[in-house]
Amino acid sequence: MAEQPDYYVKSAEKTLAVLLAFDAAHPLLTVTQVAEAISVSRAAARRFLLTLVDLGYLEADGNAFRQTPRVLDIGASYLSGLTLPQVARPHLQALAAELSETTALCVLDDQDILYVERVSAPRMHSMNVSIGNRLPAWATSMGRVLVAELPAAAREEFLSNARLTHYTAKTVASIDELRAELDTVRAQGWSLVAQELDEGLRGLAVPVYRGAQLLGALNVSVQPGRIGSTSITDEMVPLMRRVAQDIADDFGGRTAAGN
Amino acid sequence: MAEQPDYYVKSAEKTLAVLLAFDAAHPLLTVTQVAEAISVSRAAARRFLLTLVDLGYLEADGNAFRQTPRVLDIGASYLSGLTLPQVARPHLQALAAELSETTALCVLDDQDILYVERVSAPRMHSMNVSIGNRLPAWATSMGRVLVAELPAAAREEFLSNARLTHYTAKTVASIDELRAELDTVRAQGWSLVAQELDEGLRGLAVPVYRGAQLLGALNVSVQPGRIGSTSITDEMVPLMRRVAQDIADDFGGRTAAGN
DNA sequence: GATCGTTGTGCGCATAGCGTACAGTTGTAC
DNA sequence: GTACAACTGTACGCTATGCGCACAACGATC
Numbered sequence: 001m002a003e004q005p006d007y008y009v010k011s012a013e014k015t016l017a018v019l020l021a022f023d024a025a026h027p028l029l030t031v032t033q034v035a036e037a038i039s040v041s042r043a044a045a046r047r048f049l050l051t052l053v054d055l056g057y058l059e060a061d062g063n064a065f066r067q068t069p070r071v072l073d074i075g076a077s078y079l080s081g082l083t084l085p086q087v088a089r090p091h092l093q094a095l096a097a098e099l100s101e102t103t104a105l106c107v108l109d110d111q112d113i114l115y116v117e118r119v120s121a122p123r124m125h126s127m128n129v130s131i132g133n134r135l136p137a138w139a140t141s142m143g144r145v146l147v148a149e150l151p152a153a154a155r156e157e158f159l160s161n162a163r164l165t166h167y168t169a170k171t172v173a174s175i176d177e178l179r180a181e182l183d184t185v186r187a188q189g190w191s192l193v194a195q196e197l198d199e200g201l202r203g204l205a206v207p208v209y210r211g212a213q214l215l216g217a218l219n220v221s222v223q224p225g226r227i228g229s230t231s232i233t234d235e236m237v238p239l240m241r242r243v244a245q246d247i248a249d250d251f252g253g254r255t256a257a258g259n
Numbered sequence: 260m261a262e263q264p265d266y267y268v269k270s271a272e273k274t275l276a277v278l279l280a281f282d283a284a285h286p287l288l289t290v291t292q293v294a295e296a297i298s299v300s301r302a303a304a305r306r307f308l309l310t311l312v313d314l315g316y317l318e319a320d321g322n323a324f325r326q327t328p329r330v331l332d333i334g335a336s337y338l339s340g341l342t343l344p345q346v347a348r349p350h351l352q353a354l355a356a357e358l359s360e361t362t363a364l365c366v367l368d369d370q371d372i373l374y375v376e377r378v379s380a381p382r383m384h385s386m387n388v389s390i391g392n393r394l395p396a397w398a399t400s401m402g403r404v405l406v407a408e409l410p411a412a413a414r415e416e417f418l419s420n421a422r423l424t425h426y427t428a429k430t431v432a433s434i435d436e437l438r439a440e441l442d443t444v445r446a447q448g449w450s451l452v453a454q455e456l457d458e459g460l461r462g463l464a465v466p467v468y469r470g471a472q473l474l475g476a477l478n479v480s481v482q483p484g485r486i487g488s489t490s491i492t493d494e495m496v497p498l499m500r501r502v503a504q505d506i507a508d509d510f511g512g513r514t515a516a517g518n
Numbered sequence: 519g520a521t522c523g524t525t526g527t528g529c530g531c532a533t534a535g536c537g538t539a540c541a542g543t544t545g546t547a548c
Numbered sequence: 549g550t551a552c553a554a555c556t557g558t559a560c561g562c563t564a565t566g567c568g569c570a571c572a573a574c575g576a577t578c
Contacts, residue, residue, distance in 0.1 A: 007305070007306045007309050007310070008306075008310050009270060009306050009310040011274065012273075012274040012307055012310045012311060013314060014271075015274040015275065016316070018271075019336075020332060020333065020336065023336040023339070024340045024341075027340035027341060027342065047266045048271055051268040051271045051272065054267065055271070055272060055275060056368075057275070067337045068368075069366050069375050070373070071334045071336075072337060072338075072374075072375065072391030073279060073334075073373075074279065074333045075330045075335075075391055076392055076393075077283060077286075078281075078326045078327075078328065078331060079390070079391060079392075080282070080283040081281070081282070081326075082283075085389070089389075093379060109327075109329055114329070114331065114332075116328050119379065120352060120378065128345065128348065130335070130338040130339060130344070130345070131331060131335075131338070131389075131390060132332060132334055132335030132338060133335055133339060134335075
């Protein structure tokens with residue numbers, strides 16, 4: 001870990017750490033569990049937990065704690081601002097309706113893609129990702145687009161930190177293989193990833209550019225039957241590029257007007 | 260304000276306050292603006308802001324700050340746990356598909372309803388609410404269901420704190436009128452609110468009960484043509500009650516199994 | 519140049535938050 | 549039953565943490 005500058009407020013870090021200690025696998029935590037999870041004394045963990053209960057972000061259940069819906073407040077302002085997800089939503093809805101497929105918009109955050117907006121096709125159940133969820137960037141279509149478009153140095157840095165996991169039989173096997181795939185993605189301007197993260201998961205993604213600035217990646221799920229057919233390159237990719245452009249234009253216009 | 264207990268960690272409160280200072284109307288804030296917004300010294304605000312930048316929740320833009328997508332992490336664990344939204348999602352999707360209407364699930368938080376899950380019908384644009392957003396409970400169908408089902412004392416407390424705003428010509432005018440409406444809602448077990456919050460907004464809601472425990476409220480948008488017709492009471496309400504029951508059953512089963 | 523409203527930064531001080539320590543509770547083993 | 553282990557909540561003195569004053573530098577507007 002790097003040196004902490006002298007302006008650093010340690011309690012802020014702890015506050016967030018306490019809130020993040022709760023996840024899908026650990027929705028209910030006791031004082032001791034939190035203390036261990038974030039490496040602070042039990043007394044400290046208790047102080048923070050009780051404070052967060054007071055503030056309404058946690059609730060006590062016996063001598064364990066769980067999050068309340070109020071934690072959504074913290075991210076809500078991001079989703080409602082003049083930000084990318086807000087701008088993209090109607091476009092994703094229209095695209096989802098036209099293709100009858102689930103659509104999503106992600107940004108890159110370190111080694112992960114982060115879902116900032118998602119519109120699911122009614123019939124599909126697919127993967128149960130919600131806004132704010134993370135998936136490993138290297139194993140997803142959106143992630144590969146986002147990494148492929150990175151400057152060379154950043155791309156290599158990403159690759160050197162990447163930890164490949166062999167999710168399915170089709171998962172890319174090595175860093176070199178992944179690097180080659182990224183080159184292809186960059187050259188063609190889209191990425192198709194089929195069943196590399198999960199057997200039932202196939203995604204097609206294109207970058208969303210506003211001028212030279214990479215805003216995010218746009219994704220649609222893809223029917224198995226379409227894989228290998230020309231409809232992907234001939235129909236879906238052009239359509240998605242048009243939507244990506246629309247989002248970028250909207251984003252620029254509104255953010256310029258806003259504030 | 261009440262006395263703060265001696266276990267209280269003020270920095271935790273400030274950390275959250277800083278993050279919440281950013282909202283849709285103020286996505287970009289300077290040190291001074293934040294200091295004023297949350298009533299702390301400029302130096303303190305600066306320390307917290309810089310710390311949050313270090314942690315990756317904020318980013319600097321000139322000498323202003325804005326939230327990064329990472330703020331979504333904090334709520335993501337709630338959405339992904341064995342919690343209500345996660346359980347309800349497939350049911351909302353199915354209902355949205357069947358009715359071709361936007362569906363949503365809310366819980367009550369103080370005077371507001373809080374969206375914990377939402378599935379929009381493809382063609383609809385409707386209101387741009389996202390997960391985590393709040394609306395005044397008294398003016399919405401879900402809010403009225405949730406308040407109507409409250410114990411009498413809590414209901415009166417809600418009414419005494421309610422601050423009615425005259426949003427449209429159809430908005431309920433007085434607390435007494437609202438109380439009468441709540442009695443009707445409780446008696447019939449559903450609420451229809453048309454154009455009281457916004458001209459284009461009509462919602463129908465039913466409670467989601469697991470045994471005696473009120474989990475939340477289920478909502479669908481309603482076409483103008485259907486208002487007043489028998490299809491609401493004869494078709495939509497029964498269908499929604501069935502879905503609400505399915506969600507409640509699922510929720511009980513999974514949470515009992517989990518952990 | 520002068521005034522006002524910003525901005526970032528340094529530093530001594532008070533207190534907020536620390537962790538040790540102790541006491542009460544629960545569950546299991548024997 | 550006692551003994552033990554692993555929890556729990558609470559108290560209190562100490563120190564490091566975070567406080568806010570004060571200063572300096574910058575950019576407008578007049």
